[in-house]
Amino acid sequence: MRPRGRTGREVRPVRDHAVFRYLRRNRRPLAVLAAWGLLPAAQTFLLGYGLARALDDGFLAGRTGVGLAWLAAAGGGVLAGAFGTTRVHRAVGALAEPLRDGLVREVVARGLHRAVRAGRPESGTADVSRLTHQVEIARDSFAGLVLVLQMFVCTLAGSLAGLASLAPVLLPVVLGPLLLALALFAWSLRPLARRQRAVLVADEALADAFGETAGGLRDITAAGVRGRAEAAVGARVDAELAAALALGRWGAVRVVALGLGGQLPILLLLFLGPWLLRNGVTPGGLLGALTFVTQALLPALQALLGGVGSAGTRLAVVIARLRTDPLPPQGPPAEPARERAGAAVEPSGAAPAERAGPAPAREAPAPGARAARRRPAVELRGVTFAYGGRAEPVLDGLDLAVPPGGHLAVVGPSGAGKSTLAALAAGLLAPRAGRVALCGRPVAGRTAAELAALRVLIPQEAYVFRGSVADNLSYLRAAPLPAAALTAAAEAVGAGDLVDRLGGPAGQVDPAALSAGERQLLALTRAFLSPAPVALLDEATCHLDPAAEAGAERAFAARPGGTLVVIAHRISSARRADRVLVLDGAEAHSGTPSELLGRSALFRDLAAGWSDPSRAPGDADGVDAVAGPGLADDGGQVVAHRALREP
Numbered sequence: 001m002r003p004r005g006r007t008g009r010e011v012r013p014v015r016d017h018a019v020f021r022y023l024r025r026n027r028r029p030l031a032v033l034a035a036w037g038l039l040p041a042a043q044t045f046l047l048g049y050g051l052a053r054a055l056d057d058g059f060l061a062g063r064t065g066v067g068l069a070w071l072a073a074a075g076g077g078v079l080a081g082a083f084g085t086t087r088v089h090r091a092v093g094a095l096a097e098p099l100r101d102g103l104v105r106e107v108v109a110r111g112l113h114r115a116v117r118a119g120r121p122e123s124g125t126a127d128v129s130r131l132t133h134q135v136e137i138a139r140d141s142f143a144g145l146v147l148v149l150q151m152f153v154c155t156l157a158g159s160l161a162g163l164a165s166l167a168p169v170l171l172p173v174v175l176g177p178l179l180l181a182l183a184l185f186a187w188s189l190r191p192l193a194r195r196q197r198a199v200l201v202a203d204e205a206l207a208d209a210f211g212e213t214a215g216g217l218r219d220i221t222a223a224g225v226r227g228r229a230e231a232a233v234g235a236r237v238d239a240e241l242a243a244a245l246a247l248g249r250w251g252a253v254r255v256v257a258l259g260l261g262g263q264l265p266i267l268l269l270l271f272l273g274p275w276l277l278r279n280g281v282t283p284g285g286l287l288g289a290l291t292f293v294t295q296a297l298l299p300a301l302q303a304l305l306g307g308v309g310s311a312g313t314r315l316a317v318v319i320a321r322l323r324t325d326p327l328p329p330q331g332p333p334a335e336p337a338r339e340r341a342g343a344a345v346e347p348s349g350a351a352p353a354e355r356a357g358p359a360p361a362r363e364a365p366a367p368g369a370r371a372a373r374r375r376p377a378v379e380l381r382g383v384t385f386a387y388g389g390r391a392e393p394v395l396d397g398l399d400l401a402v403p404p405g406g407h408l409a410v411v412g413p414s415g416a417g418k419s420t421l422a423a424l425a426a427g428l429l430a431p432r433a434g435r436v437a438l439c440g441r442p443v444a445g446r447t448a449a450e451l452a453a454l455r456v457l458i459p460q461e462a463y464v465f466r467g468s469v470a471d472n473l474s475y476l477r478a479a480p481l482p483a484a485a486l487t488a489a490a491e492a493v494g495a496g497d498l499v500d501r502l503g504g505p506a507g508q509v510d511p512a513a514l515s516a517g518e519r520q521l522l523a524l525t526r527a528f529l530s531p532a533p534v535a536l537l538d539e540a541t542c543h544l545d546p547a548a549e550a551g552a553e554r555a556f557a558a559r560p561g562g563t564l565v566v567i568a569h570r571i572s573s574a575r576r577a578d579r580v581l582v583l584d585g586a587e588a589h590s591g592t593p594s595e596l597l598g599r600s601a602l603f604r605d606l607a608a609g610w611s612d613p614s615r616a617p618g619d620a621d622g623v624d625a626v627a628g629p630g631l632a633d634d635g636g637q638v639v640a641h642r643a644l645r646e647p
């Protein structure tokens with residue numbers, strides 16, 4: 001099975017040899033590179049040859065001056081080589097930069113084109129920035145690869161010229177094992193590249209899984225899914241271990257090649273030394289040959305094997321990915337860790353449109369969304385749910401429909417099933433019978449990411465994390481939002497003072513230093529900025545005072561096109577809603593607040609004593625004041641539901 005990358009797509013090897021085609025098209029910079037490479041090659045030549053001449057013609061012949069002159073020549077070679085190396089680096093830059101520019105052009109054009117074609121132009125920016133990061137990796141890997149190849153070729157050329165000049169018989173002793181080593185390495189390259197690619201992919205998958213798990217530890221614990229989280233990360237660890245072991249086995253070939261090409265010639269030179277000396281090789285020649293092998297060829301071979309094995313493979317993987325990487329799937333984006341952990345927290349949304357302003361506008365509707373718009377935003381049909389096979393149903397045959405833009409409050413005594421209803425609507429619980437749909441799309445079988453694009457659920461216990469205010473607020477957006485948009489949203493929800501006090505969007509959040517209410521305000525702002533059309537507030541304002549609660553609810557109700565379902569902590573929430581669903585154990589009622597006064601004894605009891613200090617000036621006392629313009633009573637919005645938990 002082929003490895004799969006971050007995007008879940010197969011990572012294909014580069015079949016079109018894009019890099020080689022690029023090199024063929026750029027012969028001039030290559031020629032410059034080769035020309036400057038003559039200086040390091042000359043340095044290598046002088047290193048061994050100069051040492052040999054210094055010994056043979058100088059010190060061993062009793063001519064110290066000549067010996068020193070040859071050593072000085074070798075030293076001069078080092079200086080020339082150093083100068084040449086700086087020029088080589090420049091030439092590599094000149095070769096790598098156009099590759100980078102070309103890739104960036106290609107990636108930007110393709111990414112934006114796809115985003116526009118997919119009807120999500122805003123997603124192109126984030127996507128392109130991710131891909132251009134990969135382009136940087138490709139550029140660096142390419143430059144590294146060219147450098148080690150160039151260094152090896154220069155060293156080889158200088159060494160072979162030196163060996164041939166000293167004594168041609170030395171050539172096969174050094175060259176034979178070296179060629180064998182190169183052949184062995186070349187043979188191992190393909191399987192090595194495959195294993196390396198598998199490790200890269202496994203490593204990314206592990207990093208993803210670990211990041212997700214670490215980011216959602218609190219929720220994992222709260223949701224009691226520790227075992228599942230451990231199993232998920234453990235599987236990735238095992239996969240990476242297996243990939244690394246497989247790579248290690250092929251890595252051993254590299255060690256053998258290094259021993260064969262770099263160390264065997266040393267042993268051969270030493271072992272054959274007496275014979276070589278008897279057959280025309282001078283002591284200086286033997287020393288020079290050893291110098292070529294130990295000081296030049298061995299390090300160059302080591303760099304070549306390492307460089308081609310890592311930078312080369314990385315380049316192949318990244319280029320393949322750049323050429324095949326698609327836009328993230330339309331609609332739902334990457335799912336957040338906490339959703340994947342199964343905890344009922346705010347989910348992430350689709351890729352954002354960056355806008356300043358208090359209320360983020362909806363995402364451009366996806367194809368098919370127009371049809372879905374006519375469907376209720378939240379719809380439960382004949383939903384029955386019980387915790388456990390033999391348990392009494394908490395909800396039994398419930399029908400409910402909230403239209404797009406609707407505002408429903410769910411009220412009822414503790415244990416009536418309000419949170420259960422929210423979890424069912426959010427797709428976090430599956431009904432025993434019946435079906436649940438959001439924006440016309442059934443929630444059953446949807447991934448967490450798909451659900452996250454449809455609704456945001458804010459539970460009682462707000463989740464904030466150590467980090468910047470901006471990170472906390474824009475967590476559900478695929479790309480950062482301008483500071484003005486963050487502060488405007490905070491203002492709208494009632495968290496403006498808090499964000500100011502924390503130092504604005506750049507300020508830091510320390511969860512332990514915040515009160516429960518302050519954490520709720522941040523979580524509410526984050527949910528407010530979510531692109532999901534349906535907001536489910538499950539007593540999400542319980543730690544706020546009534547006025548703050550009213551402000552937050554009104555802000556959510558005013559989200560353009562947004563649908564709001566509030567599991568009410570205070571009965572005053574019902575005053576602000578278009579429709580109210582009363583769950584009271586034996587039965588359930590729905591309607592406008594004024595209708596319910598006549599129909600539900602429980603609602604009458606609850607409403608009788610309500611007094612909402614947050615009421616806007618001019619609000620009349622009593623239920624009629626909250627009936628508001630709201631929804632036409634066509635029976636198609638909040639509709640009938642049968643008995644709940646029959647006695």
Ligand SMILES: Nc1ncnc2c1ncn2[C@@H]1O[C@H](COP(=O)(O)OP(=O)(O)OP(=O)(O)O)[C@@H](O)[C@H]1O
Pocket residue numbers: 387394412413414415416417418419420421
């Ligand atoms: N995970 C669970 N396992 C078993 N029973 C549960 C579970 N969660 C809730 N229940 C039970 O289901 C019933 C409905 O609970 P739910 O939390 O939905 O009610 P609620 O109206 O939201 O109550 P409250 O206002 O106190 O939060 C209660 O009897 C509760 O004890």
